Amino acid sequence: MGRITRSLVTAVMVTAVVAGTAGWASGTAQKPVTGPPPGTAAWRAAGLPDPERTDPGGIARFFAGLGPEEWQRLVRTHPTVVGNLDGAPLELRYAANARTAPGLHPGARVLAYDSRGRGQTVLVYGDLATAERVAVLVPGSDVDSGRMDSLTRKATALRGATGGRTAVVAWAGYTTPLGVGVDAAAGDLAEAGAARLTRFAEGLRAAGVRPEPSLFCHSYGSVVCGLAAQGLKAKDLVVFGSPGMRAENAAALRTTARVWAAKDPTDWIDRVPYVSVGGYGHGTDPTAPGFGARVVPAGDAAGHDGYFAPGTSSLRAFAAIAEGDVR
Structure with a gap:
């Protein structure tokens, strides 16, 4: 295949990746903090x-x-x-x-607040110092200090589903993409976020938080978690509504954590091409049989943001994972 042909094929596939996430114009380029x-x-x-x-x-x-x-x-x-x-x-x-x-x-304490850029905030529900279980929620696009509602709903839902026994961290600690444009199809923001997530987890251990956390990573947040996986000491790595983790399979993550994946059949993320070409796209679907993740039931989680809705099988499964009730 000649150079011009290869370039044309790459351009077509990259366009397909971004078109699959609603198009080039629907996101605004972000510079990571x-x-x-x-x-x-x-x-x-x-x-x-x-x-x-x-x-x-x-x-x-x-x-x-x-x-x-x-x-x-x-x-x-x-x-x-x-x-x-x-x-x-x-x-x-x-x-x-x-x-x-x-x-x-309400109900949270602020563990980090960085006013630069769109703002980054980390909230804690429960007592990290005494908790026997810790869960960290890593969000996808459109979350920042001024837009925390979706993330805080997930955090409070998970804490409630565990009977208040698990301390839950809502970690909006990186610069997320805006919309589903080029930033969401690329890995730059995820790479910066992965470094911040790894250091954050190291900081928890250094500050005396003993349980290894279970990470729950939504959408683009699963790309962050995939890139951070090798350097994280975590009990579980749970991805849902994922566009891919920049890994061919679970073994390629090089993590000792148990890897879980969930995707609702009505989630629009399923229309995203699971490819990686020229730095765009995030690779294999983590719910695919060949990936090697443990699949979490999510058939009643409506759409892309419904995985923590009350009464859903996905929320029950997430709570059981956080509590260590599944092997």
Whole structure:
């Protein structure tokens, strides 16, 4: 096949990928938020540990060497850093974000709030410090600090379905695509999100959260989880409404977590071509028999966003996975 022919075939397949997610024009290009938290320059100038060069374990050791008065001084003087510093004590992060995060989220505490870009927010339902089970929800497109409703509904539904026994984290901690255009068909935002998700999980462990989390990854969030899988210490990796995980099969994820997948027959994601060409598309359908994931029943989850609806088989299965009630 000549170069011109190959280029033409690639162009046709890429167009099919994006057309399958409703077309080029329906999304707006996004630049991922990366790097250390806002306020880091002043934090560094004070001689405090560099958030870019210090891993979450090092951050935890730094705070362990301070007394309560110094902790509170850092919350007062550097709230935007402390509130987003993976590895810092949970209670200090909550206190710092109470100073900076706008709005109220009933029943939740703010574990991270980054005002850059469209805003990134991480909410906690329950007590991470004492919970025996932890679930982390990773959303897909169109979620940011100003648009958390869909994610918080899922988080509260899962917590309720576990009888309040599982602490649930609503992790809107990366720059999501807007709409279903080129960003949603590409992997750039997912790669940036995967790095942030991996560090976040490391920060939970460093801060004393003992249970390995079960991750529930929706739509484009499953691409994030697929790219992060190898570096995550997780009990379960559950994807639903997934366009693919940028992996040929579950073994290619190189994870010790149990891999689960759900897709409702009415979910429009099923019209997305499961291909990967020229950096676009996310590969194999995780619910396909050859992928190797454990399939979660989802026949009564209406559409793309109905997997956590009350009374659905998918919500019951998700709760059982989070609680460790399935083998």
